[in-house]
Amino acid sequence: MSGTRRRLPRRTRLSGQSFNRVLPNLMTLLGLCIGLSSIRLGLDGRFGDAVIAIAASGVIDGLDGRLARLLKATSRFGAEFDSLADFLCFGIAPALVIYMWALEPWGAIGFLPPLMFASAMALRLARFNAALDSAPKAAFAYNFFTGVPAPAGAALALFPLLVGLEADKLRWVYLREAVGYPLFAGAVLVGAALLCVSTLPVWSFKNFKIPATSMLPLLLGVVVFAAILFADPYAAGALLDLAYIVMLPFSRRSFKRLAAEAERRRHPVLEPEEAAAP
Template structure:
């Protein structure tokens, strides 16, 4: 009599195929992303404990690591869909949740529910910004010049900018200059910039090729910048934030100029012609930083 429930013996070849070894180059970018996530979570802890300087430092470190993981993925050819999803989740925590909590613990809590609504709005806008970024990657009609611009302020830069009131207080300015009420309005303004359709220059194509004679001066400038940042971190971050926001109108005007040139070239020739100063790309979206893996300043 045959057994009603015969034992199941899986195909050993199928098992071997399922558990293939994963190349290390696929793991390194994801490890860097996890380190960024750890930095963001540590920033939340430092804010809850009242150690604002360490909280800000952790968020800045998370932003640096976020810029590294995608470039490592591109160099190592270690892109993956898993890495893309992990990066989006990490970005939401590091650049949506953590800055909102830091601001709330810094002074928005004195406003009661209004302060919490401002912090909540920033986190929600960061999530919407990241979701829109992922969806727009699938746009096949995106012109080449548009790949050098983000739609709205990217999430890491939004996180750095929204903490400007804390920088100003750490520099030594009295809280009257950046009061919690002003900080709440400013937080909402940055949140709206993140979900807006304003083109923000990404700088992806800047420095793709460096002249040989400029290599050593570049090294010196980078070393000096790091030294100044470490010596006067809050003053440098405050100046960078103000400069970035001040240059937004120039980014909008440059995008409008490139768009007009693109439309004229398309109308004249029927096909897109490369624009001056914009290197042609092989696809409408520069693939790789973090996802499958597009440049991920989100």
């Protein structure tokens, strides 16, 4: 027997990821579970709780990406997972909740608006993912979405339900019947779908700079809205939807103005004296 000992091959260690890198994906998974739970709540007839569940998933959706950037844990997997969660929480869930609340009496015809909304949301998210690999845009264009983003589209789709829940609380029967009429609820769902797949430039508010003179009024407005939100969340949600719709034309005008300024900087117009000089 030889005196030299034969070395055994080293076992390969399992390489894992730190908790910091997994945490954003766990938040996305939490938002996905909460958003999909709204469907179960809708099946039970608890439409108010269903709205709150979708809103909670929207809050989590706004935090997981920022957390990933803060922890330097961004990844292609995280981006794709986030888009899939957005489709389920803001495309499938609101469409089914509205269908169960107002459109189910119309049967197959009533299912067409939810089908259109979910399809539009899938197209909107696919376009967003494809734009990540596209050519660089002008600096100002990164402050705008192309079309209404997924969480805002879901909020707009839920507008009739928000108004209906508020009308139920106030016992305004006529308003409840009006917003719960399948034609109105379906039209709002189709309108939200069209806004999502449109090319309308919409402020993203990610890099929005607030003038110092507007800071105090903005803070006061936030305090007032927070008070309304806690006192009457359904009314606050409906008012927020209306404010968002009113904001869209101003967003488009701002984009056109910035695009015109960028074009002038690229191709400056010469003064008559400069143009006539040899």
